[in-house]
Amino acid sequence: xxxxxxxxxxxxxxxxxxxxLAGLGLFASxxxxxxxxxxxxxxxxxxxxxTVQAKSSQLPVKLTANGGVAAWQEASxxxxxxxxxxxxxxxxxxxxxKRGQVLATFASESVQADxxxxxxxxxxxxxxxxxxxxxxxxxxxxxxTGAISAQQINQYLTQEAxxxxxxxxxxxxxxxxxxxxxxxxxxxxxxxxxxARSASVGAVVGAGTEMFKLIRHGRLExxxxxxxxxxxxxxxxxxxxxxxxxxxQAKGKVRMLxxxxxxxxxxxxxxxxxxxxxxxxxxxxxxxxxxxxARGEFELGSxxxxxxxxxAVVVRDGFSYVYRVGTDSKVSQxxxxxxxxxxxxxxxxxxxxxxxxxxxxxxxxxxxGDSVKVVDAADSKPKAAVAPVAPAxxxxx
Numbered sequence: 240x241x242x243x244x245x246x247x248x249x250x251x252x253x254x255x256x257x258x259x260l261a262g263l264g265l266f267a268s269x270x271x272x273x274x275x276x277x278x279x280x281x282x283x284x285x286x287x288x289x290t291v292q293a294k295s296s297q298l299p300v301k302l303t304a305n306g307g308v309a310a311w312q313e314a315s316x317x318x319x320x321x322x323x324x325x326x327x328x329x330x331x332x333x334x335x336x337k338r339g340q341v342l343a344t345f346a347s348e349s350v351q352a353d354x355x356x357x358x359x360x361x362x363x364x365x366x367x368x369x370x371x372x373x374x375x376x377x378x379x380x381x382x383x384t385g386a387i388s389a390q391q392i393n394q395y396l397t398q399e400a401x402x403x404x405x406x407x408x409x410x411x412x413x414x415x416x417x418x419x420x421x422x423x424x425x426x427x428x429x430x431x432x433x434x435a436r437s438a439s440v441g442a443v444v445g446a447g448t449e450m451f452k453l454i455r456h457g458r459l460e461x462x463x464x465x466x467x468x469x470x471x472x473x474x475x476x477x478x479x480x481x482x483x484x485x486x487x488q489a490k491g492k493v494r495m496l497x498x499x500x501x502x503x504x505x506x507x508x509x510x511x512x513x514x515x516x517x518x519x520x521x522x523x524x525x526x527x528x529x530x531x532x533a534r535g536e537f538e539l540g541s542x543x544x545x546x547x548x549x550x551a552v553v554v555r556d557g558f559s560y561v562y563r564v565g566t567d568s569k570v571s572q573x574x575x576x577x578x579x580x581x582x583x584x585x586x587x588x589x590x591x592x593x594x595x596x597x598x599x600x601x602x603x604x605x606x607x608g609d610s611v612k613v614v615d616a617a618d619s620k621p622k623a624a625v626a627p628v629a630p631a632x633x634x635x636x
Contacts, residue, residue, distance in 0.1 A: 284612040286604055290564055290596040293545040293587055298579050302472065302537040304463040304509070308483075310529050311458035311512070314429060320345060320422040321446035325438055332436050335457065336427045342451055343438060347423040354416040361409035368402035375399035431455045434529065459527055461491055461511040463535050467500055470507045473537055479511045481535040487526035490514045491535070511535065545593065546584040550600040552577060561591060562598040562605050564613060570598060572607045 323345035330342045378395035381387055431453045438450035461481045465473060479491040490513075497508040515523055527533065552575070553560045559577045562570040575590035591597070598605065605611070 283610070284568070285609040286601055287612040287614055288564070288601055289599045289614055291548060291551060291599045292596060293547050293591050293593050295593070296544055296546045296581075296584065297541045298544045298546070298581055298586060299541045300539040301579075302465075302469055302539055303534065304465050304469075304537070305532065305534050306461055306463035306508070308459055308461050308513075308527050308529055308531040308533055310434065310454040311460045312455040313434065314431070314453040314455055315449050316342060316425065316428060316451040316453055317447050317449045318345070318422075318425065318444045319446060320350075320419055322443060323347075323350070323423060324443050325440050328436070328438060328440055330427075330433050330436070330451065332433050334433045336431065336433060336453070338427055338430045340427045341424050342427055342433075343425040345423040345425075347420060350416065350420045350423055354413070354420055357409065357413040357416045361406070361413050364402070364405040364409040368399075368406045371395075371399040371402035425450065427453065429453065429455050430457075432457045454529070459513045459523065459529065460494070461513055461527075461533055461535055463509045463511060463537075464504075464506045465509055467505050467507065470496065470500065470509075472539060473509055478538045479535050480538070481511065481513060481527075481533050483526050483531065483533050485526060489523055489527060493537075509537075544578065544586040544588075545591065546581075546586055547591070547597060548599060549580070549583055549585045551597050551602065552585055553602040560602070561587075562602045563591075564596045564598060564611060568610055568613060570605050570607070570609050570611055572605075 325343060326346045327344045328342070329344070330336055330340070336342065374395045375398070378387065378392040382389075382392050433451055434454050435452035436450065438444070444450065461479070463479075473493060473496060475493050475495060477493045479493060481489050481491050483489070491511040492514060494510045494512045496510070500507040513523055513527060547561065551561055553562070559575050561573050561575055563573055564570055573590050573595075576588040578586035578588045580586070598611070
């Protein structure tokens, strides 16, 4: 048989073709093996979250109102003496004074002169009365003996009675002058705080002229304005929390309700005694001033409610939403109606059931249908970092 000789070029082409086909087969098998896990992989989680459930709580029912702060009672302190010059002022606006404390003194020279004149008149009347009394005693001793006539006896007795009346009149005049002398010192009618002073040194004031205004006992009250519909819900003795414009809160108690309602505004006044500032480091007088506008909350009791943490509620476009996690780890957006807020809890009035599992925080980063990874609340908290071991310490270990 004749053998066909193979040329080197032909042998090289065959070898290259075999290698090419083997490489293509290997590449195809690797591509299919790489695509298989991708096809079976689960959707990637958009966020790692923890879940909470709505819980039943007792929340307080409060009624909010606005009103002004005023003095409980304000006393007007004025001069009782007329035509006297103010010599000294011993109290100013903001001073705390005690009952009977001297607030001002008047020049007393003229009054002292009147006192001396009245005392001299009294002494003269007493001397004349002593002589008339002696004459009357002698007349009564000889009465009925005929030594002196009945007319003269009657005259002595009349002079005795007249002298006694003059003594009483002189004594009354002296008492009046002594009272004027006492009135040269203006005294505080009660304990409290000076809220105004209109007197000045050197001024001559008339009787009844107001010189000071006094907040009795330093007591303040808040007069809240409440609508007619809410007026009947408030009772004397209720607790009120009043907040000043500066943020200081004071406890109060309803003292009384106004007997009438304003015909124009249909609002009624509630008089609340401010008891003490509840903020540490603040005094009641330092935080609340008469004429100040403040906000108050009346505590009307408590009712049951479903609450969730405020971080679970997301506000979008003026509406409130929460995100419920389903069994497939996908979230659904629920529109809810919120109510009272107490601390970090907020009331959910509608849209959520107690058994719903809600995203505790981070809902603002989620959308309808997103997949999430759910972890326990304890696992979601950041763990304390472990301090690295120095190389020298590691070597000794």
